[in-house]
Amino acid sequence: MADTLSCQFKASIHWYFQESLDLAFVLDAAKLEYDRSLADGTGVDQADKVWHDARTLAAGASEDLDLNALANVIFGSTVTINLAKVKGLLIVNLATVAGEDLIVGGAAAQPFSAWLGASGDRVRVPADSCLLATNRKSGWAVVNGVGDTLRIANVGTGPISYKIAVVGTS
Secondary structure, three states: OOOOOOEEEEEEEEEEEEEEOOOOEEEEEEEEEEEEEEEEOOOOOEEOEEEEEEEEEOOOOEEEEEOOOEEEEEOOEEEEEOOOEEEEEEEEEOOOOOOOOEEEEOOOOOEOOOOOOOOOOEEEEOOOOEEEEEOOOOOEEOEOOOEOEEEEEEOOOOOEEEEEEEEEEO
């Protein structure tokens, strides 16, 4: 039985900024939006694999996600997702206290760093915040045994729950 995937990446910032003057006011109301879709497949503007999970890390703990062996339970069966390219990554830090941050990237061995630039690069995702990274056209290559490990680290003082979704191609 064949499977199909359709996916949509959305992000937006809306603002309403008003400054009062002596006899009038100045208003800046606008928005910046990103809204793109991916069709099923492995080419440009396409994806055929998705992995998602809700996870919790203890204080000071980290975990390494192997993008070539992401286990997921779907309809009661364990399925392993093997990605050749990542087209999108969303991480939502569910912590609500300032300082309970996640660090993404910087795995000690086989770091997936194509989306960052260099193997030691990392991104901080503060409490009650998210990280959305997309590369719809070509995707970021996942190189088995070389560049396939995505590290998530808790640098806070308490446990941090987070949600993650990775969209890519086989």
